[in-house]
Amino acid sequence: MDKKMFCFQCEQTVGCTGCTGNAGACGKKADTARLQDELTGALISLARAVDGSTAISKRTGQIIIEGLFTTVTNVNFDDASIENMIQKVRVEKERLVPDCSKCQSPCGKTDEYDMQQLWDANEDIRSLKSLILFGIRGMAAYAYHANVLNYEDAEVNRFFCEALFMIGYGESVETLLPTVLKVGEINLKCMALLDKANTETYGIPEPxxxxxxxxxxxxxxxxxxxxxxxxxxxxxxxxxxxxxxxxxxxxxxxxxxxxxxxxxxxxxxxxxxxxxxxxxxxxxxxxxxxxxxxxxxxxxxxxxxxxxxxxxxxxxxxxxxxxxxxxxxxxxxxxxxxxxxxxLTGINGGTKVTTGFGHAAILSHAGTIIEAVKSGAIRHFFLVAGCDGAKPGRNYYTEFVKQTPSDSIILTLACGKFRFNDLELGEIGGLPRLMDMGQCNDAYGAIQVAVALADAFGCSVNELPLSFVLSWYEQKAVCILLTLLHLGIKNIRLGPSLPAFLSPNILNFLVENYGIAPITTPEEDIKALLNHSK
Known part of the structure; x- marks a missing residue:
């Protein structure tokens, strides 16, 4: 069958293999998908044109961030807008390397990358390059939001070029795998930057x-x-x-x-x-x-x-x-x-919701939380977080939260929380059992809470009575997952389905080294996670 497009970057991709017809599951048309590929190829070409020995300019960095953000799922459906972005990227490359277009002996170094090479590559290479690409697309959204508040990080901007260059040139598992994990490392810096931008501009979130x-x-x-x-x-x-x-x-x-x-x-x-x-x-x-x-x-x-x-x-x-x-x-x-x-009401009939339990708010009660854990009042923490979506099976997260034991705390963030954020789950020691930490980028705050608790108890994060139960949909979830892997977080439950871009070998690597597992049923997963933390 002739493929009119190829895209498998979101959780709802057709058949858990890829969208190849006249339109994607997200609603974008095949022409739009092809333009997004063309834009990505142009971005790789621009990254090749950047002198690796110097810092990337603010102008170049902003163009790369805008280009990557444009290709995130459910952002841009307008072909004319994407074409303008492609032209913007090409003009910037011409500004950086004006002689390349006039060269009588072209080396091809700054030629635009044909994304079909990636989609047709060995499945393990394709899987790793996809993790890098989708990860930096998600990270670009966070960098963009920080930039509009006049916060930027030169290391973050430089890494976008490094990662794009690797997508175009990296040809072995051994060279690509470290870059995959580095996406997680740099995304942690990027989320920290956005946290700083938001809190210094708008204040510390309050419940x-x-x-x-x-x-x-x-x-x-x-x-x-x-x-x-x-x-x-x-x-x-x-x-x-x-x-x-x-x-x-x-x-x-x-x-x-x-x-x-x-x-x-x-x-x-x-x-x-x-x-x-x-x-x-x-x-x-x-x-x-x-x-x-x-x-x-x-x-x-x-x-x-x-x-x-x-x-x-x-x-x-x-x-x-x-x-x-x-x-x-x-x-x-x-x-x-x-x-x-x-x-109006939430999904479960509630007429109000509560938000604002960022890392500062939670850690202001660190003493209470630590004593509650020591006394047994709090037995376990669950981070039930991530993107929502339309595919069947996401009611798992509602039932999971409903079935968590009364001596557990549920931390949540991102839009997946709307499955359960209007539930009344009571309190432990004056703290609500359900605490909304914020947007998807506030995963940074969840990490800070986990690290602080680990320090308080003199153990690693993996030794805490803390479980990660994540839902994913688009590329911001990918970069957050890679950040958790960079930090060595293990035994993550991921759903409602696993990414189509993970090849069997790469998935097996993640299972063997990090204990990543698909969600099963709320009852089985709660039992397994509680037993694992004993």
Whole structure:
């Protein structure tokens, strides 16, 4: 069968093997997928043009970050936008090596890489290169969010070039495997950078109750991860009689002191990204997408979808770098919102959720937690975290949390938490059993908590009564997983299915060296994880 495209970077890839038809499971068309490959090949060419002996310039680094972010799942569906990004990359390469295009004896060093070489490669080489590529795509999103707040790290930027170069040139397991783990190492630095950017800009997150009720009158829904976009929208809507509601991964914004001061930041609308086509259906308000995950809009709300930053969809109004949100504001006033307050609920019927248990908030109770562990009041910690998605089997995470023993603490982050974050699970020693640590990048905070507890008990993280039960969907989950592997974290449960890009040999390596295992049933996994920590 003739393949019109090839993509297997997300968890929902067709048949757990790859999307090859007229469109991917995410909704992107084959032409868009081919353009994303062309963009990636151009980025590899740009990385080849960078002088390895010098630091990468801020300009080059930003272009590479933007290019990688563009190819993350559910970010950009607009062919014209991707073509513009490709041209931007090519112009930058020409600026760096202007003589290459005029050379009478071309060496081919800076030629664009044909991604078909990667997809047709030996399955183990393809697997390792895919881990590198998808890992740096996810990491680029974190670097981008830090950069818009004027925080950057030269080592992080330089590594993007190193990794892209390796994708184009690395041809052995022995040379590629260290780079795979280095993605995890550098991503830890990148998440630390973003944590610093967010907390120094917006303050230390505080435990905060967030209502799910939507008040009558005009409102705007803001989804994605970019706190700066939310800040700018809050500033531009202040005093205009328009309320702002977060959606999906924007929920943790309610915990930041700087953002909490805006009285018209009212609550959270809806649940995780995969429910948007149902939840946004005939919504009497505009939706601003600041990052993924964007799904192709239904006609009932397509006219009220707005994009910004790297997000783009054909026909949707895009707010450019000037950040004039007037079109969004005008649409909110035109639609008028609900006529009466709407008492909405989470998936399990709860009318509020709580967020803001970042590493600073949790570690401020370190003494209480340590004593509770010593006394037996806390027997185990579960980090149940990661992306949500539409494929069957994800109700596993709801049932897992429901069935955890009453003497356990559940830490969570990212959008997978919407499966259970409205549950009332009670408290232990004045601390809620369920604590939302924030967005997916706040995995950095979970790592800091784990390291601090290990130091307090004089043991390794793997010796703690702590289990990692992760759900994945896109490339940010890949770079977080690689960070955990870099840190030597073992016995991770991963689901709802394992990545299609892991070859049998590479998967076996991860199983033998790190104890990674697919999820089974909540009952069996809870029993096994509790027994393992004894």
């Amino acid at each position: 905060t109750d967030v209502t799910l009720t939507i008040e009558k009158g005009p409102f705007i829904v803001v989804t994605g991860h970019d706190l700066r976009d939310l800040q700018l929208l809050l500033e531009q809507t202040e005093g205009k009689g328009i309320n702002i509601y977060t959606h999906g991964e924007m929920l943790p914004a309610h915990a930041y002191p700087f953002l909490k001061k805006f009285s018209h930041l009212k609550g959270n609308f809806g649940t995780a990204w995969q429910n948007q086509q149902k939840e946004f259906d005939h919504l009497p308000a505009p939706i601003l997408f600041t990052t993924n995950c964007l799904m192709p809009p239904k006609s009932s709300y397509a006219d009220r979808v707005f994009t910004t930053e790297m997000v783009a969809f054909p026909g949707a109004v895009h707010i450019d770098e000037k950040k004039d949100f007037t079109p969004v504001i005008e649409k909110a006033l035109e639609l008028g919102g609900y006529k009466e307050d709407q008492i």
